[in-house]
Amino acid sequence: MRKSINLSIYFTAFGLMLLAFNADASPLDSPGAFKALVCSACHGFGGDSPGSTVPILAGMSPAYFKKAIKDYAEGKRPSPEMEPYAKYVVEAGLDEIAAYFAEQKKQSTRIKSNPAAIRRGMAAAGQCTVCHNPQGEGEPEKGFPDLRGQPAGYLQAQMLLLKEEKRKLQDTTLADLKQKVLKRLSDRVIADLAAYYSSLK
Amino acid sequence: MKNITRREFLKASGIGIAILGTGGEASFAAATKGRRVVVIGGGWGGATAAKYIRLADPSIEVTLLEPSKEFISCPFSNLVLSGVESLKRLTMGYNGLRKHGVKIRHEAATAIEPDKRRVKVGNDYLEYDRLVVSPGIDFQWDQVEGLDKAKDTVLHAWKAGAQTVKLAQQLQSMKDGGVFVMTVPPVAYRCPPGPYERACQVAWYLKTKKPRSKLIVLDANKDIVSKTGLFKTVFKDYPNLEYRPSNKAEKIDVGSREITTEPGDKVKYDVINLIPPQRAAAIAVEADLVGGDKRWCEVDHVTYESVKQKNIHVIGDSTIGLPVPKSGNIANAMGKICAVAVVHLLSDKEAPVIAPGNTCYSWVNDKEAIAVVNSYKIENRKVVQIEQKLTPGKSVAVAQNSLAWRASIWSDILG
Ligand SMILES: Cc1cc2nc3c(=O)[nH]c(=O)nc-3n(C[C@H](O)[C@H](O)[C@H](O)COP(=O)(O)OP(=O)(O)OC[C@H]3O[C@@H](n4cnc5c(N)ncnc54)[C@H](O)[C@@H]3O)c2cc1C
Numbered sequence: 001m002r003k004s005i006n007l008s009i010y011f012t013a014f015g016l017m018l019l020a021f022n023a024d025a026s027p028l029d030s031p032g033a034f035k036a037l038v039c040s041a042c043h044g045f046g047g048d049s050p051g052s053t054v055p056i057l058a059g060m061s062p063a064y065f066k067k068a069i070k071d072y073a074e075g076k077r078p079s080p081e082m083e084p085y086a087k088y089v090v091e092a093g094l095d096e097i098a099a100y101f102a103e104q105k106k107q108s109t110r111i112k113s114n115p116a117a118i119r120r121g122m123a124a125a126g127q128c129t130v131c132h133n134p135q136g137e138g139e140p141e142k143g144f145p146d147l148r149g150q151p152a153g154y155l156q157a158q159m160l161l162l163k164e165e166k167r168k169l170q171d172t173t174l175a176d177l178k179q180k181v182l183k184r185l186s187d188r189v190i191a192d193l194a195a196y197y198s199s200l201k
Numbered sequence: 202m203k204n205i206t207r208r209e210f211l212k213a214s215g216i217g218i219a220i221l222g223t224g225g226e227a228s229f230a231a232a233t234k235g236r237r238v239v240v241i242g243g244g245w246g247g248a249t250a251a252k253y254i255r256l257a258d259p260s261i262e263v264t265l266l267e268p269s270k271e272f273i274s275c276p277f278s279n280l281v282l283s284g285v286e287s288l289k290r291l292t293m294g295y296n297g298l299r300k301h302g303v304k305i306r307h308e309a310a311t312a313i314e315p316d317k318r319r320v321k322v323g324n325d326y327l328e329y330d331r332l333v334v335s336p337g338i339d340f341q342w343d344q345v346e347g348l349d350k351a352k353d354t355v356l357h358a359w360k361a362g363a364q365t366v367k368l369a370q371q372l373q374s375m376k377d378g379g380v381f382v383m384t385v386p387p388v389a390y391r392c393p394p395g396p397y398e399r400a401c402q403v404a405w406y407l408k409t410k411k412p413r414s415k416l417i418v419l420d421a422n423k424d425i426v427s428k429t430g431l432f433k434t435v436f437k438d439y440p441n442l443e444y445r446p447s448n449k450a451e452k453i454d455v456g457s458r459e460i461t462t463e464p465g466d467k468v469k470y471d472v473i474n475l476i477p478p479q480r481a482a483a484i485a486v487e488a489d490l491v492g493g494d495k496r497w498c499e500v501d502h503v504t505y506e507s508v509k510q511k512n513i514h515v516i517g518d519s520t521i522g523l524p525v526p527k528s529g530n531i532a533n534a535m536g537k538i539c540a541v542a543v544v545h546l547l548s549d550k551e552a553p554v555i556a557p558g559n560t561c562y563s564w565v566n567d568k569e570a571i572a573v574v575n576s577y578k579i580e581n582r583k584v585v586q587i588e589q590k591l592t593p594g595k596s597v598a599v600a601q602n603s604l605a606w607r608a609s610i611w612s613d614i615l616g
Contacts, residue, residue, distance in 0.1 A: 028257045028541070037537045038558035038576075041530055041610045042602075050612055051605025053598070081560060081602065084576035084588040088558065091578050091587060153605070157598060 032100025035092045042081065046104040052111050052153030059106025061140030062098040069094060077167055108149025113195035121196025124189050127181055131174075136197045143171075148200040156194035160187065236261045236547050239320050239329040241310045241484060243267030245529040246335030246517030248298060249536025249614045250543075255301040257544040264327060265298065266320070268309045272615060276529050277564075277607060278361035279395065282369045283402040285567045291361060297615045310336075313488035315510045331543050334490065334498075334507075335517040335532065336482035338391050344478040346452040355453055355475050359391060371472045372403065377411040379471035382460060384450040385420040386478045389497065391518050391527045393427035394573070396420075396476060398563035401432075403474075404439035405566045416442045417470075419462055421449035421478075427526070428563065428573050431591055435565045450475060481519035490515055497521030502584045504542040504552045505535060514539050523557075523584045525577070530559045533610055554579045562603035570600035 027046065028034065036047075039057070043049045047057030057065070071077040072086035089097050128136070131144050138144035147155060161167035163182040169175040182190070236258075240251045243265050251265045272293045280286035295305055312321040313334075319326045340357065342349040358368040375381060381403055385396040400418050407414045416439070424446055425432045436442055445466075452461040453475060460468050460475070480486065480496035490498045490507050498515040499522045500507055505514040516539050517532035525531045534557035542552035559575040571594070576587040592599050 026257050026259075028253075034541055034553050034555050037541070037555060038534055040537075040613045041533060041558065041560065042606050044609050045613060045616075049605070049609060051602075051608040053601045054605040054609065080572060080590050080592045080599075081574050084574045084590045085558060087587050088556065088576035088578065092556070151605075153601060157601075 030100045030103055032093070032096035032098075035089075036097050036100050038085070038088070039097075047101045048104070048107060049151065050110065052109075052151045053157055055150055055154045056106060056109060057101040058104035060098075060101050061146070062095075062102045064140035064143065064145060065098040065101060066094055067143055069098075071170070076170060078161070106149070108201050109151040109198055111151055111153075111198070113152050113199055117192045117195035118199045120189075121192035121194070124185075124193055125196055128193065131177075136200050147197040150198055152191075152194040152198035155197055156191055159185075159190045159194065163190070235330055237328060237330050238263045238333060238543060238547075239310075239327050240265045240333040240335065241313075241320065242335040242337060242482075242517070243269070243272065243295060243298075243305070244335060244337050244517065244532065245614060246532035246536045246539075247333060248272065248295070249533045250333045250335065250516060250540045251303045252298055252301050252614070253537050253540030254543055255303055257541060258547075259302060261544065261547060262304070263302070264304045264306060265295075266306050266308055266310050266322060266327075267295070268307060270295070270307050273361045274529075274607070274611065275359075275361040275392070275395075276562075278358070278365050279399040279402045280564055281361075281365050282358070282372055282399065283406040283567065284369070284373075285402070285564070288361070288366055293611065293615055295615065297612075310484055313484065313513070315488070315513060318512060330512065330547060332513045333505075333539060333543065334485055334488075334513060334515045334519065335536070336484050336519060338479045338518045338527075339482045339486075340477040341480055342477060345450050345475065347455070348453050348475065348477060351453055351455045354455060355473055357476050358474060359395075359476050359479075368472075368474055372406065375411065375414065375472050378413040379411070380415050380417060380469065381407065381472045381474070382417045382419065382468055382470035383474040384460070384476055385418065385422060385426070386476050387421040387449060388426055389521060389527065390476070390479045392561075393526050393528075394432070394561050394563045397425055397427070397432045398565070399474075400442060400444075401435060401439070401563070401565040404436075404442040407441050408439060412441075414441065417468060418442065418444045419448040419450060419460070419468065420444065420446045421463075423447055427561070428571055428591060431571045431594070432563075432565075435571065435595060438566070481515075485515065485519045488513075490519075492521070494521075501582065502579060503538075503554055503582050504546065505539040506542075514543060524586055525557060525559060525575070525584060526561065528559055528561050530561065530606075530610065531557055533614055534558055536614075554582075556584060560606060562599065562606060564600060564603070565595050568597055568600055569595040570603050571595050572599050572603070 042054045043057050049056045069086045069089050072082040073090050132138045136147040138146045140146050240247045251263050254263050274291040281288050308322050310320045319328045356364045356368045358364040404416050448462040492499045498519050500515050505516050507513045507515050516535035518527040538555045545552045556577040556579050562570050562572045564570045572592045574590045577584050
């Protein structure tokens with residue numbers, strides 16, 4: 001008897017809430033979620049990376065994601081962390097894991113950059129727009145990454161790797177172009193560009 | 202209007218109770234009957250498991266037993282010895298878990314009764330449908346003669362906390378020209394690269410602050426246990442570090458400040474850091490979850506259910522038998538995988554097959570680090586390594602990645 005009274009109280013009080021609340025929804029429901037559990041040690045839950053040097057995966061284009069994973073797995077993009085994990089992703093199910101991260105809502109990094117650096121970066125960003133588009137959104141399906149809101153430490157590290165030819169783009173024409181652009185830039189300007197793109201939403 | 206089943210309704214009413222407070226116990230109990238999980242230990246494995254069970258299915262009642270009110274990270278605690286890091290920044294609270302609806306009791310489990318499916322806590326019993334055990338390690342004091350009665354002053358600092366701070370003070374107050382001796386226990390022990398990272402931190406501190414002093418590392422093992430080549434290269438940066446393999450600590454004499462090793466060498470010290478041999482924590486040993494070696498617990502590689510006791514899952518450093526190291530990263534991975542398994546098993550579903558992953562960073566001075574990374578797959582219900590990769594050498598970039606790792610994994614455990 002007491003139980004049924006309780007139930008009806010809840011029903012009235014929370015009826016509206018219950019309508020909106022899907023009792024069976026869990027952030028782990030997507031088929032790729034379980035396979036992506038190991039990633040949250042570094043990339044945050046659902047790919048929402050809280051750190052400065054590890055990229056945000058939430059909302060990433062599946063085509064770009066898969067290319068990145070293949071490049072790591074084949075040793076074309078150097079990263080001691082990602083090479084073994086990329087092999088794991090290929091083994092566990094590339095499509096499902098890519099789809100899982102694509103489904104997650106992207107939020108820009110919570111790490112704030114220095115406003116002066118952001119302003120200097122904005123002024124220097126003109127030369128990047130040919131490939132990365134005016135707002136840094138790129139064309140991920142074609143392999144040009146969306147730079148917006150990625151943590152500055154990660155963007156800076158990638159630019160330095162490319163400048164020092166420790167990382168090479170697969171397309172040779174693009175690789176040459178990228179290298180020429182970056183070679184002209186001082187490490188300071190590279191840091192400013194990283195601050196600017198990381199501040200974009 | 203959506204037709205809400207009784208089960209769904211009860212499930213959702215769990216949230217109602219959280220808002221209304223008391224008064225709803227009857228219906229809540231009905232919802233959680235047959236779906237109660239108790240977790241022993243709120244460290245890297247247990248806290249993760251408790252959180253992820255609630256994430257995967259908030260209708261399951263999860264009670265976490267952890268005597269400590271604070272979570273203190275062992276990872277990065279070696280840097281407290283050198284003054285590069287503070288213990289405060291490694292200390293966190295459990296409020297994040299409470300927000301996920303984990304019930305926390307800051308008490309120790311004193312016994313497990315598998316037949317009755319209950320855990321003893323003081324004079325009270327907690328019943329469970331599934332139990333997750335992640336109590337970490339305990340020390341085998343009796344393995345080193347004289348240690349048991351000297352253990353208040355001869356520090357291990359192998360569980361981060363008060364001992365870490367005390368050992369840092371002993372190091373700082375050592376006279377320049379003094380000898381700091383540390384011992385490495387025989388495998389298997391918590392954190393294979395940990396002692397060598399510690400050696401680097403102590404050697405770096407001495408080199409910069411007390412240049413006439415010396416560090417002697419007495420290793421019970423034949424060679425450096427983890428990241429061998431990388432540590433050998435880094436050790437060359439420290440002429441003040443003397444590494445002696447195959448030198449197992451046998452006896453400690455605090456009166457004459459002398460340690461005797463297995464080949465019979467006697468080594469004098471000014472400060473001693475003796476890391477004793479280890480086994481699964483007492484509660485796991487007393488509940489007979491350990492195998493023939495009486496030290497470590499064997500588990501199924503997919504569900505982490507004990508091979509000895511039904512409905513009891515063991516994760517973290519207490520386990521052995523998988524080709525994985527005793528690391529915080531692995532304990533966190535096991536916590537997530539075990540949580541998913543427990544949620545499935547409580548609904549009579551088969552647990553999905555998920556492999557863990559591991560990354561261990563070691564700081565070798567005040568700004569550079571090295572790392573080892575392992576990925577795994579499951580073959581015939583066994584964990585098998587896909588690849589192990591080491592960083593090419595020490596670098597600032599790797600150290601920066603370790604800071605990103607800790608931000609991410611701490612929030613994965615507690616956030
Ligand atoms: C110096 C050092 C450096 C390290 N560095 C790294 C690193 O860089 N990276 C890495 O991945 N790992 C590292 N580790 C290893 C890592 O700390 C452990 O692998 C990890 O803590 C294991 O998690 P666990 O859950 O098994 O145990 P713990 O994290 O130790 O948690 C066990 C918890 O159980 C509680 N407990 C015990 N008995 C009971 C009981 N009867 N009832 C209730 N609660 C109980 C304890 O209070 C404790 O909080 C390091 C370790 C050390 C010592």
